[in-house]
Ligand code: SF4
């Protein structure tokens with residue numbers, strides 16, 4: 001009997017605590033209808049980033065993120081093709097192994113991979129936690145990022161103009177309209193080396209006897 005009385009008072013005490021909070025704002029949310037704003041540096045899934053202009057993957061298959069990952073969550077297969085360039089055949093990330101450390105993002109020099117705040121990817125199937133390159137890229141398409149890549153700018157040499165190319169006719173002057181002036185040669189100013197003859201020296205040519 002004493003037990004029942006004691007239990008009744010515990011029940012009233014519990015209802016009193018509940019009643020005290022009935023008039024206050026709830027501290028929990030009705031997830032998934034309601035969602036909290038995540039802190040700026042919260043850690044969610046890792047995604048692959050795409051070029052902002054053409055949408056292609058920024059990844060160069062350098063393998064640095066795979067080597068930096070402490071849990072071997074990243075698997076990349078990128079053999080070299082005939083032109084010696086790497087061809088990305090497989091990029092998988094196993095989120096059942098990932099510890100969200102962000103070392104892969106730090107290792108990447110090509111703004112190709114980022115740890116985001118996205119988190120709603122729980123599943124009952126462990127295999128669904130292995131994301132391939134397409135899913136990693138799709139989830140990362142709306143992720144904003146600072147592009148640290150140094151793009152090579154092709155320098156195109158300017159085309160030579162007609163005058164530079166030929167040194168003959170300027171583009172604004174056709175050949176038949178070119179005025180030609182006769183060249184005046186002032187002979188009085190022309191110096192010639194005078195060849196002295198025996199007559200100039202008043203020397204008679206020697207005959208055979210004189211010689
Ligand atoms: S966040 Fe850490 S554990 Fe996860 S893939 Fe990147 S390096 Fe590996």
Ligand code: SF4
Nearest residue numbers: 059060062063065108
């Ligand atoms: S480090 Fe960056 S560029 Fe290199 S393989 Fe990983 S994601 Fe691609």
